[in-house]
Amino acid sequence: MSMTVAGAEHAAxxxxxxxxxxxxxxxxxxxxxxxxxGSRVRxxxxxxxxxVSRIPIREAFPRLEAEGYIRTLPRRGAVVAPMAxxxxxxxxxxxxxxxxxxxxxxxxxxxxxxSGESLIAALAAAERAVASGRGAEIADATSDFHxxxxxxxxxRLLQDLMLPVRxxxxxxxxxxxxxxxxDVHHEHRDLCDAIVRGQTERAAAxxxxxxEHSRADTLPLLT
Numbered sequence: 001m002s003m004t005v006a007g008a009e010h011a012a013x014x015x016x017x018x019x020x021x022x023x024x025x026x027x028x029x030x031x032x033x034x035x036x037x038g039s040r041v042r043x044x045x046x047x048x049x050x051x052v053s054r055i056p057i058r059e060a061f062p063r064l065e066a067e068g069y070i071r072t073l074p075r076r077g078a079v080v081a082p083m084a085x086x087x088x089x090x091x092x093x094x095x096x097x098x099x100x101x102x103x104x105x106x107x108x109x110x111x112x113x114x115s116g117e118s119l120i121a122a123l124a125a126a127e128r129a130v131a132s133g134r135g136a137e138i139a140d141a142t143s144d145f146h147x148x149x150x151x152x153x154x155x156r157l158l159q160d161l162m163l164p165v166r167x168x169x170x171x172x173x174x175x176x177x178x179x180x181x182x183d184v185h186h187e188h189r190d191l192c193d194a195i196v197r198g199q200t201e202r203a204a205a206x207x208x209x210x211x212e213h214s215r216a217d218t219l220p221l222l223t
Contacts, residue, residue, distance in 0.1 A: 018056035023063055025050060027167070030069050030080050031174050032136065041070055041078040067167035083171055085222050091168050092215040096208060098162055099146065103191060103207035104200050105153035111198025114152070122148040123192045130181045138181050139173035145188055149195065149207075176221045187213065 016024075026046065029035040043057045061078055064070045070078045110116050122145045129141035146169065150162050187210045194203035 018050075018052050019059035022046060022050060022052060022056050022060035026060065026064055027067075027069055031171055033174070035080050037080050037082050037084075039080050040076065041080065043077075064167075066163060068164040069167050069171075081168075083168070083175060085219070087168075088172060088176075088219065088222055091165065091172065092211060092218075094165055095169065095211045096215075098158065098165060099149070099211055100204050100207045102150045102153045102155075102158060102162070103195060103203040105155055105158070106149050107195045107198050107200040107203035109152060109154050110196055111200065114154070116152065116192070116196035119145075119148050119152055119192050119195060123188055126185060126188060130185050136174065139170070142173050142184065142188075143170040145192075149191075152195065172218070176218050184214075 026035070026041060035041060041061075043054050043061075046052075046057050047054055061070065061072070065072060065078075065081075068081055071081045072078050106116075106119070122141075126138075126141040126145050129137040132138075143166070147166060150159055150166075153159075187206070191203060191206045191210060194206055
């Protein structure tokens with residue numbers, strides 16, 4: 001598959017390291033579907049599109065693989081990682097454990113005096129995205145809200161464990177979001193309230209319900 005895209009692909013954000021630029025360029029094209037599942041991600045084409053050497057590409061690819069965006073296969077090189085039904089079922093199983101733990105830890109930290117302002121801000125951003133009605137913005141804001149819960153949990157180990165999950169979740173939000181955006185936002189609002197108030201068991205229960213509601217609505221879309 002050709003990755004030639006018209007426009008200012010060569011324009012770099014000032015001060016952005018080349019490895020980070022490559023990472024974001026490939027990641028965004030996987031998320032929005034311009035690089036579909038199973039397609040090859042060729043170093044030479046990325047280098048030509050971005051006007052970079054292969055060194056930053058070889059810095060970015062291991063990170064993309066660690067976060068679940070690509071896989072490196074013998075004789076094929078890097079390809080966009082699959083997002084088949086079995087992969088999504090596994091993803092929900094893992095989310096049902098790790099996101100519940102994140103919500104519980106975040107609420108416990110707030111109960112101990114940590115500020116929940118970052119989560120309140122993420123919720124407000126998600127509300128603005130829902131009001132805009134733009135699907136890509138809603139998916140990004142939803143992903144950011146979940147990431148903020150993990151950050152508020154304050155566990156480095158949990159953040160490391162969530163790295164390969166986060167990429168898959170963000171892709172899933174873009175690929176198959178069959179739920180009503182306002183229903184999702186109401187669940188986020190309740191979860192935010194429980195976490196900020198330090199209500200650990202309520203936060204854990206709401207996080208689990210949120211994942212299971214998403215599972216029930218998403219899997220039929222993929223079958």
